[in-house]
Amino acid sequence: MTTFVLRRLAAGIFLLLVISFLTFALLSVPHTDVGRALLGQNASQAAVDARNASLGLDRPMLAQYADWLSHAVRGDLGRSWFTGEDVWSALATRLPVTLSIVVGVTLVTAVLSLLLGVWAAVRGGVVDRLVQVLSVIGYALPGFLVTLVLVLVFAVQLRWFPAIGYIPFTQSPSGWLSTVTLPIAALSVGAVAGVAQQVRGSVADVLERDFVRTLRARGLPPGRILFRHVVRNASAPALTVLGLQFVGLLGGAVLVEQIFGLPGIGSMTVQYTTRGDIPVIMGLVMVSVVGVVVVNLVVDVLVGVPNPKARVA
Template structure:
């Protein structure tokens, strides 16, 4: 058994190492996309940063500060060199570096994303398992109807309903603002729960649909009949065997939807007044702050690569034959 554990550990280490090496060209591609955003932006970013009435000398100074006077590939390799030194640049509009702005905004978005993922897993997987165990019954039909409704309704409308019910009518939760977890965990939870539910419910609906289908298919397998014939309890069959075998498609759907959650934070943070990366992105795009935009594109791309790595590792742990 110890040998098997060592072999599994070595295999997983090789898998992670191989995936990390495969990320290198992807990261270079993300950096290239971030740089390509500059010529695609309408107007002159330097003029937008300096102001329409600024003298040409001020515009030229900002252009040099933003390296816009350099050829494209020279700026690209300069960007890579600065990045290797931990330098994402400094916005001409702010005394803070890009890294400082992202670090300041990241806890808000991380809190929102993690809470949303947790709620989506608990609600979605729980509802899917319950529907599968009560197949074709009233509970199954009710969950299926709610899932269809949540998938059809836009998330911002879900958020509007939640705000009206819990923030305006019941007045039990705040509609805007954010309190760091370290300052007051209870207030952090009160401020984060509504936006997290807004992001989580559509994903929970998709997870519930996938979990129900996977559970139903697995429950019909021959090995489940064999376990029942041996007298194993239904709870042991469901949670020790069926859930594990049915989890792979659910993890796949969750991995795909995490990208949607990360992308959805931009809208949700603006709606709920959260000072996270989403709000920072909207403000940077409006101000044509290319250093901040490039840094945010890089961070977003790295986040998705990390999510894909976690999904790959989960496959290897849950389904050993998938390790390759």
């Protein structure tokens, strides 16, 4: 298992380097005059050139990337070109907001998908068809439409939850819960629909295997067979899809944060990307890639623990 984890970590570090280089290369393509954006349209060309030179933009792209990477490996992501704020400080204030949403959606998705998928696979018949129909509907509904309906019904009309804003957990746990409930619900609809179908298919497939018939013939309780043997053997595909959902939520949070006015990394990405603020954008990309690597590593370990064959890949 140690070798397996080390291989995955090495692959994650390689992915981090490749993504950071490609992102930096794309951002370095001339699409906006940063010096002009900082100094204004009335600034002289000499002043603009001097400002770009002070930011290192007059150097070759590879030299700029090497300089950024040398600082990044020491934990220094630089400062925003436009606000002067330390990138780590900016991320530290916004990352908890997005993590509150993404982790909440993942937990809700895991619980509801497991319940619905196992229920559909075990009961079959009308229950199975009902769960499949609901899953297709939930997966097909546009995310922005679900979000707007939730806001109109539960925030505007019923006034059960605030329509916009965010309250930190440290400030008020109940206030925090009220501000993240609707965003979590909005993103959970499609996520539950996708993972529930995978759980249902995996559990139904395992129920047809010979070892399950053998366990039944030995007289083991149905509940023990289901949760100790069937769900365990069916967990690998479901965990993989759940991990992919987590990664996708990092991007899906952009729309939800914009609608609910949440100060997370999604809205931060939109704001700083339009400015061309490379230090902040690189920080955002690195945080996202590290999140992807960590989630994939956790999923691989969870899949590899009960299934030694998975560690060979």
